[in-house]
Amino acid sequence: MLKNDTFLRACRKEPTDFTPVWIMRQAGRYMKEYRAIRKRVGFLEMCKTPELVAEATLLPIDILGVDAAILFSDILIPVEAMGMEVCFTEKGGPVFLNPIRTESQIQGLSIPGPSESKERMPFIADSIRLILRALDKRVPLIGFSGAPFTLATYMIEGETSKNFTWIKRVMYTEPALLHNLLDQIAITVIHYLDMQIEAGVHAVQLFDTWAGSLSPDDYKEFALPYVEKVIRGIDRRGCPLILFANGVSSLLEYMGNSGADVVGLDWRIDIGDAGKRVGDRVALQGNLDPCVLYAEPSVIRRHVKSILGKHGRGPGHIFNLGHGILPDTPVDHAKALVEIVHEESK
Numbered sequence: 001m002l003k004n005d006t007f008l009r010a011c012r013k014e015p016t017d018f019t020p021v022w023i024m025r026q027a028g029r030y031m032k033e034y035r036a037i038r039k040r041v042g043f044l045e046m047c048k049t050p051e052l053v054a055e056a057t058l059l060p061i062d063i064l065g066v067d068a069a070i071l072f073s074d075i076l077i078p079v080e081a082m083g084m085e086v087c088f089t090e091k092g093g094p095v096f097l098n099p100i101r102t103e104s105q106i107q108g109l110s111i112p113g114p115s116e117s118k119e120r121m122p123f124i125a126d127s128i129r130l131i132l133r134a135l136d137k138r139v140p141l142i143g144f145s146g147a148p149f150t151l152a153t154y155m156i157e158g159e160t161s162k163n164f165t166w167i168k169r170v171m172y173t174e175p176a177l178l179h180n181l182l183d184q185i186a187i188t189v190i191h192y193l194d195m196q197i198e199a200g201v202h203a204v205q206l207f208d209t210w211a212g213s214l215s216p217d218d219y220k221e222f223a224l225p226y227v228e229k230v231i232r233g234i235d236r237r238g239c240p241l242i243l244f245a246n247g248v249s250s251l252l253e254y255m256g257n258s259g260a261d262v263v264g265l266d267w268r269i270d271i272g273d274a275g276k277r278v279g280d281r282v283a284l285q286g287n288l289d290p291c292v293l294y295a296e297p298s299v300i301r302r303h304v305k306s307i308l309g310k311h312g313r314g315p316g317h318i319f320n321l322g323h324g325i326l327p328d329t330p331v332d333h334a335k336a337l338v339e340i341v342h343e344e345s346k
Contacts, residue, residue, distance in 0.1 A: 288320070
């Protein structure tokens, strides 16, 4: 039994005494304790060192008082396990040295099955077990993966992109090639999330960060089917599943019908309107603009009250930002956010 299971009850649309809150990228550069760890090791080494993963994962629990922990890792870990070489630059983000552009490159990928996932990424399950022991049932632990389209975007673009020209070039000129890649990624993600669930996470989130770059028709063809394949394919064992996309407005109904338990919203959509559009099919997560946390607590409180009021007092709301917390966010403001959500939702 968890000492605080409010997050899980909200995922299941069960009544809660207050609105639970956690923050995407809640263990990150805005915390001096995190920066101290990163001074000692590179990012990828940190992700593969269970003791450091556990230390980073627990920082927001101890410092902010959030209602859920999320495994400290990176969405590209399973892509590396498929055989792609990735490096992380300090400012430019992830870079693939040989981005996918041809059918022969796809054929050269290796899909890690259940046993191979454990062999190639043993640090994931080891980290989860360490975290669970350290959490001592205080709050749930969330596992996660990138969704197939978002992972394919990185693999084809070779780095973070603004215009997504390479993946859309492939999408429109060689759609069969992209479908083949997406199918392989989906199978990899299924085994990857199964490994996390088996190790003990209480919920999982699929980050389809770049799905909002697609038109509704292209989303229905190239992103949604592979999200649905993952959701159908994983052995949930009662774990709620959250589906997040950045640029969700035109995709909301499709996401609500995907089989996910929770839909994560960015800040560009009114949460009250989102609730009307998806009805009671799913819980909602979100959706404060991360930049609001630059403001003083009185301003943060005003925006929190607005979001809580628009959602209403009914069950099924997890408070979060509409995207990851920004690196120069004042820690005291993040802590104030958690306190304000708890105060205003009781």
